[in-house]
Each structure stands twice: as structure tokens, then as C-alpha cells.
Amino acid sequence: MELAADRLRWTANGRAVVDGVTFTVPQGSFTGLIGPNGSGKSTVLRLLAGVRRPSAGRALLAGSDLRALKRREVARRAAFVAQETSTDIDMTAAQVVMLGRAPHYGRSATSEGDIRAVEEAMTTMGVRALADRSWSTLSGGERQRVNIARALAQGTPVLLLDEPTNHLDVSHRLDLMERLSGSPTTVIAALHELDLAARYCDHLVLLDAGRVVASGRPAEVLTPPLLEQVYRVRGTVGEGPDGRMDVHLAPLTHR
Numbered sequence: 562m563e564l565a566a567d568r569l570r571w572t573a574n575g576r577a578v579v580d581g582v583t584f585t586v587p588q589g590s591f592t593g594l595i596g597p598n599g600s601g602k603s604t605v606l607r608l609l610a611g612v613r614r615p616s617a618g619r620a621l622l623a624g625s626d627l628r629a630l631k632r633r634e635v636a637r638r639a640a641f642v643a644q645e646t647s648t649d650i651d652m653t654a655a656q657v658v659m660l661g662r663a664p665h666y667g668r669s670a671t672s673e674g675d676i677r678a679v680e681e682a683m684t685t686m687g688v689r690a691l692a693d694r695s696w697s698t699l700s701g702g703e704r705q706r707v708n709i710a711r712a713l714a715q716g717t718p719v720l721l722l723d724e725p726t727n728h729l730d731v732s733h734r735l736d737l738m739e740r741l742s743g744s745p746t747t748v749i750a751a752l753h754e755l756d757l758a759a760r761y762c763d764h765l766v767l768l769d770a771g772r773v774v775a776s777g778r779p780a781e782v783l784t785p786p787l788l789e790q791v792y793r794v795r796g797t798v799g800e801g802p803d804g805r806m807d808v809h810l811a812p813l814t815h816r
């Protein structure tokens with residue numbers, strides 16, 4: 562299922578936080594949303610997830626304006642993992658993952674299918690052993706993996722992830738990125754690690770000050786001039802030993 566931003570604008574206190582943001586996340590692709598702190602990544606994801614309403618422009622899910630869809634219809638098509646989660650939820654990890662099934666079971670009891678989906682998602686994210694643990698006792702990385710399991714259990718054709726590698730150790734980071742890049746699901750993720758974005762994403766959208774400054778294949782977006790212009794860093798881009806794209810970053814040196 563395709564996802565698209567069409568001239569999205571969102572203002573706060575009279576200031577445009579994102580403005581004129583247009584891009585398409587093709588069906589089945591893994592698109593990385595990159596840009597410095599405060600460039601508008603979370604805001605764009607929230608607009609695309611229907612958590613925020615645009616001041617102008619449209620968020621499109623399979624060509625339909627999100628505003629024309631009911632909440633439940635959106636939740637059956639797209640799952641969203643926000644950047645920050647509350648720590649004081651009085652639930653077990655398994656109950657949190659079961660929340661992902663709510664758009665499917667509605668008011669009726671959970672089915673065998675719901676239980677199976679929860680178990681599968683927890684296995685995928687390596688958190689089955691934490692099923693009965695209280696959410697508030699989980700570590701940051703455990704909580705992040707449980708939260709992603711909740712989104713997977715939702716069983717949607719589209720996933721929107723805000724910094725999904727946050728708190729994850731290096732092996733869980735690589736494992737998650739491998740899974741996302743190999744999955745048929747349409748994925749858009751806000752990412753800070755440009756090396757992971759370069760290696761695993763099919764497309765990148767680079768934001769700066771609420772606007773798209775570049776979009777396309779990683780090699781088209783992660784160019785030394787753009788890295789210097791947007792991030793104020795020196796980037797060296799090449800091919801790694803495994804044939805995938807490699808990015809090395811260093812501070813700008815004064816000449």
C-alpha cells in the first residue's frame with residue numbers, strides 16, 4: 562500500500578514547522594526520513610499517521626485522504642510507533658502488544674488469531690520471554706522492541722516508525738533494519754544513523770527546517786555537498802566490503 566505526503570504544512574504558534582512537504586513512499590519500499598534535530602521528521606510522521614491534522618495539504622494512504630477515513634480504517638492500514646512512550650502504564654508486555662490487535666477485535670473478545678498474531682510479533686522482536694513482565698520494569702531497549710512488536714501485531718500493510726533503533730544495541734539495530742528492508746510491508750522510519758539509512762533504505766527523504774531538500778535513492782541524497790549543507794559534517798560515501806553503501810562522517814575541518 563502506497564503512502565504519500567502532498568504539500569503538507571503544519572503550523573504551531575504561527576510558525577510553519579513543516580511546509581510544502583511532498584513525497585511518496587512506494588508500496589513495499591523502506592523509506593528513511595532523515596534530517597537534523599528539529600527538522601520536522603516526527604511532525605511529518607504524525608501527519609502521515611493521522612495523529613496530527615495538517616494545516617494545509619494532504620496525507621494519502623493508498624490514494625485516500627486520511628481525513629476521509631475513520632480512525633479504525635486508518636488503524637487497520639497503518640501502525641505508528643511514536644518516539645516517546647509513557648513508562649507508567651500498568652500492563653504486562655503481552656497486554657501492550659495485544660493493544661495492536663484492537664482495530665481488529667473491536668468490542669468483542671480476542672480471538673485465537675489475535676493471540677497468534679501477538680505471539681508471532683513478540684517472537685519476531687525477541688521479546689516472548691518478557692510477556693508477563695510489567696511494562697514499567699522493562700529497560701529502554703526492551704520497551705522499544707515490545708512497542709515495535711505491538712505495531713507488527715497490528716498486521717498493517719504500512720508501518721510508520723519514529724526512531725525505531727533508539728535504545729537498541731548494535732545487534733538488535735542491525736536485526737531490525739534487516740527485517741524492515743526485507744519485508745513486503747511499506748515502511749517509513751525517521752532515522753538519525755545515516756550509515757544504517759544508507760545500507761538498508763530504498764529511498765531517503767532529507768528534511769531541513771521543515772522542508773524536503775532532497776529525496777531519492779541513498780546515493781542521490783547522501784552526497785558530500787548535501788551532508789555539509791544540512792548537517793554541517795564532512796561525509797565520505799562509498800561502497801562497503803559487502804557491496805552495500807557505506808557512509809563515513811567527520812566534523813568539518815577549518816581550512
Ligand SMILES: Nc1ncnc2c1ncn2[C@@H]1O[C@H](COP(=O)(O)OP(=O)(O)OP(=O)(O)O)[C@@H](O)[C@H]1O
Nearest residue numbers: 573574578596597598599600601602603604605751
Ligand atoms: N506542538 C508544538 N509546538 C511548538 N513547536 C513544536 C511543536 N511540535 C514540534 N515543534 C517544533 O517543530 C520543530 C520540528 O519538530 P519535530 O519533533 O518534528 O522534529 P524532528 O526532526 O523529529 O526532531 P528530532 O530529531 O529532534 O526528534 C522543532 O523545532 C520543534 O520544537
